[in-house]
Amino acid sequence: MSLSQLIETAMYGLSQLFMLPVLLLVTVLFFYAFHALGRFLMQARQRRRGDPRAQELHAALRLDPSLGVTDLEAIAVHRLETLRIATRVGPMLGLVATMIPMGPALMALSDGQLQEVSRNLMIAFSAVILALIAxxxxxxxxxxxxxxxxxxxxxxEKRGCRAAAHEQGGAPYDDPLAPLAAEGVQ
Incomplete structure (x- = not known):
């Protein structure tokens, strides 16, 4: 066996080791997407009803009034981080899950084992579909x-500007969240 064939065989074997982990990650990503969708729909319902719990940054500000705009931006980025990663990683995992079974499918095709070709293609296309849906x-x-x-x-930010104007003798600052904070709603 030549060095080239040895490297090709090693790469093929190594790529096949990733099939199960990639399929598991696609499955986890798929269920995470529906979990995120459920949380999103619940938050949308709360927002429609005017529930202050749906206002994430206002809630963070009520818990820690010393937070600045930069702190709130960091909180917003953090809250979206996992979703953004899932959005970007899903198609990559789908592609990997499509390509890994193609090797065995092509080998089975060369041996005339159409049932094995069909099984590998079913895995490949199912994984990419689930990853893209997620x-x-x-x-x-x-x-x-x-x-x-x-x-x-x-x-x-707008309320902060109005509060600063009020402190300097401008128009009164009317904070619609003040009654909620007084009631202890978070």
Whole structure:
């Protein structure tokens, strides 16, 4: 066996070792996407009802009034981080899960084992479909939540400017969250 054949065989064997972990990650990503979708729908319902718990940055500010805009931006980025990673990693995992079974499928095709070809292609296409569905769901959720968080941050900045104007003798500052904070709602 030549060095080239040895390297090719080693690479093929090594790539096959990743099949199970990649399929498990695609499965976890798929279920995570639906978990994130459920949380998103619950938050959307809370926002429609005016529930202050749905306002994540306002809640963080009520817990720690010393937070600045930069701190709130960091909180927003942190809240979206896992979703953003899932959105980007999903298609990559889907591609890997498609390519790994192609080697055995092509080998089976050369041996005339059509049933084995069919089984490997079924795995390949199922994995990529689940990964893309998961990525589409998480992309949608992260896009809407990013808008919500940006709107909250803009609202907090605007209120901060009005509060500063009030302290300098400007118009009175009317904080709509003040009654909630007085009631202990977080």
């Amino acid at each position: 990525s589409a769901i998480t992309y949608w959720v992260v896009s809407v939540r990013r808008r919500w968080l940006a709107t909250e941050l803009a609202d907090i």
